[in-house]
Amino acid sequence: MGPDHQxxxxxxxxxxxxxxxxxxxxxxxxxxxxxxxxxxxAGVCWSEYRTLGEAAKDDSLFADNPVFGRxxxxxxxxxxxxxxxxxxxxxxxxxxxxxxxxxxxTDEVLADLLGLSSGEIGKLHDAKIVAGAA
Numbered sequence: 403m404g405p406d407h408q409x410x411x412x413x414x415x416x417x418x419x420x421x422x423x424x425x426x427x428x429x430x431x432x433x434x435x436x437x438x439x440x441x442x443x444a445g446v447c448w449s450e451y452r453t454l455g456e457a458a459k460d461d462s463l464f465a466d467n468p469v470f471g472r473x474x475x476x477x478x479x480x481x482x483x484x485x486x487x488x489x490x491x492x493x494x495x496x497x498x499x500x501x502x503x504x505x506x507x508t509d510e511v512l513a514d515l516l517g518l519s520s521g522e523i524g525k526l527h528d529a530k531i532v533a534g535a536a
Contacts, residue, residue, distance in 0.1 A: 458482065471498035503535040 441448045457463050464470045464482040474480045485498040512518045512532065526532045 468495070473498045473500040475500045476503045505533050506535040508532050508534050 438448075452460070458481075469484055470482045471485050472480050473483045483498045483500070486496040489495045509523055512523050512526070513520070518526075523532075527534070
């Protein structure tokens with residue numbers, strides 16, 4: 403355990419303390435059933451563990467959440483994706499965008515981030531060292 407365990411351990415309920423110390427306190431015992439109510443009463447931000455498939459079916463996480471929208475992907479599938487991280491005052495929130503096709507930004511990255519000229523980029527394409535979107 404870390405050096406702060408003595409500070410935090412007394413604040414955990416007994417079942418969690420036992421598990422943290424390597425003792426009993428198996429999941430499903432009385433403390434585990436009481437934990438949700440205790441978390442809610444204390445204002446703890448928490449949720450039960452869910453698989454991505456289970457979470458995707460929860461409308462409060464995706465369909466009713468303004469952070470997410472739907473976008474048709476290059477694969478042809480349509481699924482929830484996050485939109486812009488921020489909304490500026492007086493401006494409409496941007497729509498979520500699909501993922502770029504592999505290679506769609508190759509030339510831009512080579513030019514803008516690496517400072518290569520169009521001739522240098524062309525030579526890389528000709529030599530099949532890089533490729534654009536198919």
